[in-house]
Amino acid sequence: MEKVITIKEIAKRLNISPSSVSRALSNHKSIGLKTKTDVQRLAKELNYEPNQTAIFFQQRKTFTIGVILPSLSEEFFSSAISGIEDLANENKYTVLMGQSHDDVEREKQLVDTMKNHRVDGLIISISKNTEDYSHFEAIKKFGIPVVFFDRVPDLKDIHYVWCNIISGTTQAYNFLKELGHQSIGMINGPTNLLASKERVEGYKNALIQSNLNFDPSLIVSCNLSTKDVFKATEELLNNTNKPTAIIAFNDYVLLDAAKAAAKMKLKINKDISFVSFAHLPICHYAAHPPLASVDQFSYKQGKSAMEIMLQLLAKDRNENNESYIKIIIEPKLIVLDNTID
Amino acid sequence: MEKVITIKEIAKRLNISPSSVSRALSNHKSIGLKTKTDVQRLAKELNYEPNQTAIFFQQRKTFTIGVILPSLSEEFFSSAISGIEDLANENKYTVLMGQSHDDVEREKQLVDTMKNHRVDGLIISISKNTEDYSHFEAIKKFGIPVVFFDRVPDLKDIHYVWCNIISGTTQAYNFLKELGHQSIGMINGPTNLLASKERVEGYKNALIQSNLNFDPSLIVSCNLSTKDVFKATEELLNNTNKPTAIIAFNDYVLLDAAKAAAKMKLKINKDISFVSFAHLPICHYAAHPPLASVDQFSYKQGKSAMEIMLQLLAKDRNENNESYIKIIIEPKLIVLDNTID
DNA sequence: ATTAAATACACAAACGTTTGTGTGATATTT
DNA sequence: AAATATCACACAAACGTTTGTGTATTTAAT
Numbered sequence: 001m002e003k004v005i006t007i008k009e010i011a012k013r014l015n016i017s018p019s020s021v022s023r024a025l026s027n028h029k030s031i032g033l034k035t036k037t038d039v040q041r042l043a044k045e046l047n048y049e050p051n052q053t054a055i056f057f058q059q060r061k062t063f064t065i066g067v068i069l070p071s072l073s074e075e076f077f078s079s080a081i082s083g084i085e086d087l088a089n090e091n092k093y094t095v096l097m098g099q100s101h102d103d104v105e106r107e108k109q110l111v112d113t114m115k116n117h118r119v120d121g122l123i124i125s126i127s128k129n130t131e132d133y134s135h136f137e138a139i140k141k142f143g144i145p146v147v148f149f150d151r152v153p154d155l156k157d158i159h160y161v162w163c164n165i166i167s168g169t170t171q172a173y174n175f176l177k178e179l180g181h182q183s184i185g186m187i188n189g190p191t192n193l194l195a196s197k198e199r200v201e202g203y204k205n206a207l208i209q210s211n212l213n214f215d216p217s218l219i220v221s222c223n224l225s226t227k228d229v230f231k232a233t234e235e236l237l238n239n240t241n242k243p244t245a246i247i248a249f250n251d252y253v254l255l256d257a258a259k260a261a262a263k264m265k266l267k268i269n270k271d272i273s274f275v276s277f278a279h280l281p282i283c284h285y286a287a288h289p290p291l292a293s294v295d296q297f298s299y300k301q302g303k304s305a306m307e308i309m310l311q312l313l314a315k316d317r318n319e320n321n322e323s324y325i326k327i328i329i330e331p332k333l334i335v336l337d338n339t340i341d
Numbered sequence: 342m343e344k345v346i347t348i349k350e351i352a353k354r355l356n357i358s359p360s361s362v363s364r365a366l367s368n369h370k371s372i373g374l375k376t377k378t379d380v381q382r383l384a385k386e387l388n389y390e391p392n393q394t395a396i397f398f399q400q401r402k403t404f405t406i407g408v409i410l411p412s413l414s415e416e417f418f419s420s421a422i423s424g425i426e427d428l429a430n431e432n433k434y435t436v437l438m439g440q441s442h443d444d445v446e447r448e449k450q451l452v453d454t455m456k457n458h459r460v461d462g463l464i465i466s467i468s469k470n471t472e473d474y475s476h477f478e479a480i481k482k483f484g485i486p487v488v489f490f491d492r493v494p495d496l497k498d499i500h501y502v503w504c505n506i507i508s509g510t511t512q513a514y515n516f517l518k519e520l521g522h523q524s525i526g527m528i529n530g531p532t533n534l535l536a537s538k539e540r541v542e543g544y545k546n547a548l549i550q551s552n553l554n555f556d557p558s559l560i561v562s563c564n565l566s567t568k569d570v571f572k573a574t575e576e577l578l579n580n581t582n583k584p585t586a587i588i589a590f591n592d593y594v595l596l597d598a599a600k601a602a603a604k605m606k607l608k609i610n611k612d613i614s615f616v617s618f619a620h621l622p623i624c625h626y627a628a629h630p631p632l633a634s635v636d637q638f639s640y641k642q643g644k645s646a647m648e649i650m651l652q653l654l655a656k657d658r659n660e661n662n663e664s665y666i667k668i669i670i671e672p673k674l675i676v677l678d679n680t681i682d
Numbered sequence: 683a684t685t686a687a688a689t690a691c692a693c694a695a696a697c698g699t700t701t702g703t704g705t706g707a708t709a710t711t712t
Numbered sequence: 713a714a715a716t717a718t719c720a721c722a723c724a725a726a727c728g729t730t731t732g733t734g735t736a737t738t739t740a741a742t
Binding site: 004047049050051052053054056057060062064071072073075078079081082085089094095096097098099109113115116117118138141142143255259282285286287288289 | 345388390391392393394395397398401403405412413414416419420422423426430435436437438439440450454456457458459479482483484596600623626627628629630
Binding site: 016017019023029030032035054057058059060 | 689690691692696697698699
């Protein structure tokens with residue numbers, strides 16, 4: 001544990017002032033060539049490392065982006081954070097990460113921590129139970145820009161990245177319809193999520209396009225837990241208007257739903273077919289893969305969120321930012337090659 | 342964007358000194374009751390938030406733990422980081438996260454960033470290609486403790502958490518042997534990884550226990566990519582001493598290996614059986630699940646790494662820490678219930 | 683030769699907080 | 713009543729860096 005080298009120390013050893021050392025290191029023109037090389041040589045020799053905490057403090061900027069998401073174990077989010085991180089790193093930013101685990105209290109506490117750490121910005125995908133948004137207001141008032149992605153609150157005055165679930169669901173529906181399915185069910189997510197609302201909207205849109213009537217019993221909601229998915233699947237399959245195909249909220253839901261269907265002695269892809277959302281790698285290894293999965297481009301969503309953030313960061317803090325940046329990403333239905341290999 | 346409230350500002354408004362405000366806020370005994378309540382009331386009213394960057398700087402402590410891992414998309418690591426984060430949060434620490442993507446240069450750069458950010462400690466699972474450890478030496482010299490986990494360099498003078506792969510592999514071998522398998526192959530990972538070396542050791546141990554001879558052709562290495570796994574699988578299955586069971590480096594390798602075997606018209610779990618490592622949830626949904634998977638308790642590994650870190654952080658920085666903490670976690674072979682449902 | 687401009691540096695303040703020390707005013711002890 | 717202890721606060725320094733301003737010395741321009 002050697003003594004940590006500071007600018008002051010270098011200054012003392014060379015008998016010059018700290019300000020000159022600072023300027024020499026940053027190649028300021030007002031420093032003479034000899035002094036410059038002297039300083040730079042000694043700095044390297046002593047293994048000088050600038051104390052970022054001092055710089056952060058002095059510059060009122062931490063080059064840190066807070067990222068809060070529900071859970072990294074969902075591949076969607078781990079992929080999204082990669083998008084954020086990659087772009088962040090390219091721009092000298094680092095990621096301060098926190099998982100809410102869909103716990104509102106923890107989310108609030110994390111926002112608070114981020115605020116105290118003086119992150120330069122916050123990118124967040126909210127917990128599925130979050131309905132009070134005051135903690136975001138608080139951090140915004142503090143001058144820290146907030147960008148939402150994927151799990152976005154239903155508010156007007158926010159920046160966000162959002163995948164066009166409506167069109168994705170319509171695509172999914174039409175895909176199944178063209179395969180000849182007449183009765184198409186849907187296992188949806190928690191009703192308070194915009195993601196769920198838009199799936200319903202996309203579903204209905206497809207019906208309207210085809211001049212079909214809406215049967216509410218074909219859509220069931222669940223809280224995404226395995227148990228609830230099982231229940232939802234059974235409910236759908238026992239429905240009087242029994243679907244021959246189901247649109248699952250995402251790939252995880254699909255896996256459980258297919259399992260449930262198999263347990264009911266149904267042949268997957270024969271008696272009952274599935275389409276889901278996310279298009280995770282697991283689709284290619286699953287016992288019961290979906291016919292297709294709607295790719296929501298998680299990496300791109302993360303990257304886009306960071307793009308918005310960089311724009312906001314470039315802005316003058318005092319500008320009146322009455323405008324909000326919203327990026328809509330078009331999802332893509334990926335038909336899987338399920339030639340069982 | 343209101344003016345940010347500082348201690349100085351509060352002091353000015355109350356006509357007292359900043360030091361008194363500071364002490365009042367931290368409930369120092371030398372401050373009178375009236376002043377204390379006055380300060381605390383005004384602080385709340387003005388929405389005062391302590392500037393952590395200033396505190397970090399002043400206290401030479403950031404309450405931030407750097408975590409570098411190869412890739413969050415591997416569930417093993419996303420689970421491990423959850424273990425780290427949970428324990429960190431309980432102790433007022435936050436996680437600064439970075440992914441190396443198995444790129445040595447990026448790993449080095451991340452270590453450097455962490456160093457500059459003055460993280461209080463670094464927890465890392467190294468890239469699979471890392472063979473030069475000088476960047477870790479550098480950050481250690483800087484007084485920042487480093488704890489390794491799972492992907493650990495083969496060095497003596499380090500703190501680490503490590504899963505007893507040797508015993509795990511022996512367990513896996515014996516499990517297959519008791520099922521009657523005579524010729525058991527192994528698809529191993531990159532040879533420079535300790536994880537790979539120990540798998541070989543565990544494999545050999547099992548042989549010795551059973552008084553069997555070692556056939557080197559039954560172990561093939563791969564770089565974990567899908568393509569390489571396919572190649573390795575084919576090599577094993579075309580071997581003159583053809584295995585009836587294969588121990589895969591991990592569940593991802595298993596998925597590709599099973600796919601490769603299926604492509605070769607082999608019946609999984611009949612012509613060829615698998616055991617793997619990690620025991621990811623995907624095992625329960627896979628088209629070709631392994632008979633068993635060795636759980637390496639990733640969450641626990643992460644948590645243990647953070648435990649070591651907390652111990653190191655509690656130590657006096659100037660103590661001579663010639664002792665190194667090593668935690669070995671016993672893995673557990675989980676036999677899967679593959680009654681196809 | 684005189685003045686102006688450029689060079690190369692030093693000085694000092696500031697960022698917001700914590701903490702050691704100093705100091706009057708009460709309160710307590712003898 | 714004098715000496716001492718306690719209280720409640722103010723003052724100042726420090727953490728390491730950046731940056732605006734001041735100032736000798738040198739160089740260039742007239």
